[in-house]
Amino acid sequence: MDGKYLLFFIGAIGAFNGLVLAVYFLFLSKRKTIPGFYLGILLAALSLRIGKAVLVYFNSNLPVIYLQVGLSACLMIGPALFFFAESSVKPAPQHSKRARWQLSLWLGAAVLFGLVFPYATHRALWGLYIIRFIYAVWIIYVVAAGVMLRSLFGRLRSTSNPLRSAEKWLLGIYGSNVLICFSFVIALLFRDICETYYGGAVIFSIVLYSMIFIRLYFNQAAGDFYLLPAKTTPKKMPGANMEAMLQSLGQLMQQKELYKNANLTVSELARHMNIPSHQLSQLLNEGLNKNFTSYVNGFRIGKACDMITEGHPYSLESIGYEVGFNSKSTFYTAFKKITGTTPNLYKENMLSEKDHSLSIS
Template sequence: MQLILWICLVAAGQGILIGIVILRGRQSQPAGRLLGWLITGFALAMASFVLNMTIRSTTWYPGPVLTWAIAAFFGPLLLMFVRGITGFSFRLPFHYWHFIPALFYIAEVLMYWIGGKQMILLTNLQMALPANFILLGYVITALLHLKYYTGKVVQFNPQQNNALVNTRKLLIFFGLYAFSLLAFLICVIVKSTAGIYITILIKVLLTLAIYYLSYAKLRIGYQLAVREDVLPKEKYKTTTLSIETADYILKRLKRVMQEEKLFLSPSLKLKEVADKLGTSTHHLSRVINERLALSFPDYINCCRVEAAQQLLLSDHTITIEAIGQRSGFRNKTSFNNAFRKFTQQTPSQFRAAGGQQASHADQ
């Protein structure tokens, strides 16, 4: 047992060092910083295990309650990390409720420091079981998110498969970690002597996790990071969007517009399209701005002009105004203005010339 404690103590020290390096990295993206916090959290959990096995509870150290307080942050941080590397937004001001359970455990720690052990509302087991099931829930949610993302993206970007496989392995590890904790709690409940061996297994997994997470930082964090030399950064310098995710959003956008023709709705909003694609309005707007050099309204009008061009050439019996309405424009004036903007012709001139211009949306 002495050897195990020394291994955990050394691994905890290295984990804290790795976490600090990642967190202080100047080029670290938000997903990378989240990974840094995960590594730091594992290291602190390991350090608390060593304390639990040596000094146990004191006036300044609350014992296992601190371990579970730290573990309660793993789930939300894990989901934030997975969403971050796949280009989806997960900002604390809008997702603060994910940390409510962790804040409860922190409150328990504070109550211990204020009034001692008698101030803690729940027993160790009552705190451990919910924390464990919460972590399992987040692992499953993150796996489902990654499965959805993999199915939608790899068909367009096969080169991204390795990064996604590594991420999936990381989530599987978290799942095994959560199940190991559950097995340990069961042993505690039934008073099985096998519990001590499961405890050792859990701490070995923690040790492996710190080294694997640092490896994953290189294989995952950078493979899916924004390439700042490719994407303009002034307007969107505070957000993260990987090249692969931007490619997917653009290809998916074009496919949806072609197949479902959302632009035919005169009242189409950016949020409606973003919800359809499963992304944020900010990311969708960014992709259209940077990849097509268009605003969202201009892109939609461009699609409408394309539809109008086909109608103008296919049926000469339809009036110009009717074609504009069928293409999604509210009135003839907006139709004429948009058509001239993208083709340098009026609809009448285009029809008379037989159609010679190509729209911006196909570039």
């Protein structure tokens, strides 16, 4: 009996403090972040589900509205976990439309199902179908989140590219959610032969307090534990250095005719310059207000115009391939964008100018 009360205490206090943290992340935190928003939803949904599990396990005579709210909260756990993981590994400036409509969809479904088929009068429907549907949604999002984090799992034993602290936290939060989901699913499928119903509550409480303790103990660590380090804004290059690098880059492109390589990439060009690829992109963006493709295509079209003007015997399509384009359509599109006319019209104009000059002479 004492053991049961200890489990009740651990689960209940975890659920309560989970709600407190959810309110903090959603409304009180001075540093509003997208991962923090989804973490708040995740903590709120888990706390409601776990609070219901703890209360029912130790008091089966609770009002049925508690059961309905606790079960309905499961519809939000999976989506919140997935978008928390996504926004942590793929930082975005604002909530994506996909996240908004999916969260709204499941919240609306939970409210609608609760109003049309209340648990109090449809216990059999909830017990046989609705709860299984809710858990299926939960599992699908858990799997999707795992796929989202697969690159981090692949680096667990890496020595050349080890995980950062924030990435370890992210995997820890995901792993604890997998265990919580597993414990509830097992309890649902094998409720007659095993007692894992309160397992999710215990796991949640242990993980929650471990995170709080470590966060407070290592308070000197920069940033929040649920966020990957923010991308830093690259420093602007000095003007003189930028001009010199652009001049060297232009000479390299002209002398080695690197643009003729249809498979040329920014990484390969950066290797020729002995600079990181991100620095090359920054150089083109700040110095010329161009991206890599526009820059390379400028050399290709310039060479194509020279070949057309010189009366090269190649067909226009062949000239496109010769200067580095891998298809006729991309050549014609780039030519029109850069020169304002088509290769055919450009050739006709060149021929007419030559004829005119010959007639005058």
